[in-house]
Amino acid sequence: GILNDSVVLVDRAIAPRHGHIVVAVVDGDFTCKRLHLRGGSLRLKADNPTYPDIVPREGQTVEVWGVVVAHIHQHSL
DSSP states (O other): OOOTTEEEEEETTSOOOTTOEEEEEETTEEEEEEEEEETTEEEEEOSSTTSOOBOOOTTOOEEEEEEEEEEEEOOOO
């Protein structure tokens, strides 16, 4: 339900867990994805099927920056 013109509220104090929607920094670029943690592996899963999931490769930097706690969709006027 987070759209291109949505505003998200991110809490950096919450410890990210499997299933949380997070803001992550991947090689210096911010992205908003669902955190998938299983068997010691991390995947940033896209809820929108037109975008690919992010599976970190060796040497790639990934930092989960914070957990999305709310979002507001702004309607165009």
